[in-house]
Amino acid sequence: MKILVSGAGTAGLCAGIDLARAGHEVEVIERTNRLRANGSPIDVRGAAIETARGMGILDAVLENRITMTERTRFVDRSGTAVAPLVGQEINETPDDIEIPREDLMGILRQALPEQVDLRFEESIAMLADDGDRVAVTFASGREADYDIVVGADGAHSAVRRLVFGPEEEFAEHLGVYVAIGDAPGQATPGERVTEILNLPGRFAGVARYRDKALGIFEFRSGPIDYDHHDLDAQKRILAEAFAGIEDWKVPELVRTAQDDPDLYFDVLAQIVMPTWHRGRVVLIGDAAHCATPMAGRGVSLALLGAWTLTEELGRHGEDLEAAFTAYEQRQRPHAAAAQEFARGGADLMVPATWEAIEARNTRLRAAQPH
């Protein structure tokens, strides 16, 4: 079949790899002018480890694994450690494979078969599904027909908006925003320490791995009205959220994050939909079921979803309804579990009051293995 995949994040690249290897003719389009490979290290875990093996990328993933020598600790306003982040609190298990997001994106890019048509600075402007084909008009003005369109364009999916309805219908705001930016000067090569300062409703931290350091921020807020693609607006919102905070390294971390042209900023909102397919259009990854970074499972769900969709298309052939339904039935339990886990994340990582911060720290100190 001739398949268009919108979005070249982990879900889109995995779909490109799996579908092309299954013999389909695949085009992958990405709105930006390059792969967006920044962000903090992510986990390949659970069933996604077997998926990575099936895709033939497990060895490369293991080679780039970050060794589990990490120490994550909460600090007070002067930088003194006050509590550890205990692995079981974030559901870590020994078989989790942690890897820098940029490394995983590089591995997926390399694994993408040559015959996949990967196009940057391209997006869908309009699509019309007449039952036999999906006619797509692109932002560039190009027009083409496909048997299937796969929406892998992330939490703010344009395919979802065009086919299923506005984002507000499906987004469940967790009441927290996140930002991740470079923190040069904070790296400690060879030693992997992540430090986090909590103030009520605020989290500012520095995550270090290899010779890199990232500033990570979370803050509680009701919905903020801004354009998701407006980097200046994102920087301004970040600065406003931490304005007037002079503690620890916060001013410097905010400043260096604002200097990062690839600053990652987003609302933590889960996507909950009654169905992920309509006609010849199907959603995978965050577009279908974003669980937010609080879940630590976005990448694993993306690997799994693309793989399952490809398998079910292979099993059901031209019967798309049957293939998409089977894909949904297999993928839903994984997505639901990840979303459920993430819902408690704000209270762990961004307690709302000084009392809640202290109670959390006391609990973590008690849970610390001796």
Ligand SMILES: Cc1cc2nc3c(=O)[nH]c(=O)nc-3n(C[C@H](O)[C@H](O)[C@H](O)COP(=O)(O)OP(=O)(O)OC[C@H]3O[C@@H](n4cnc5c(N)ncnc54)[C@H](O)[C@@H]3O)c2cc1C
């Ligand atoms: C820059 C970045 C940094 C991230 N950092 C983290 C992190 O530190 N921790 C974490 O847990 N998760 C992070 N995530 C989210 C994580 O990558 C996803 O949860 C997971 O990989 C599932 O990926 P996805 O491919 O479904 O969505 P995404 O990773 O969001 O990828 C979607 C892709 O689609 C592209 N796109 C968007 N709109 C369109 C459009 N209209 N047309 C064509 N293409 C479009 C985007 O540019 C992007 O490349 C990050 C995502 C991004 C984009």
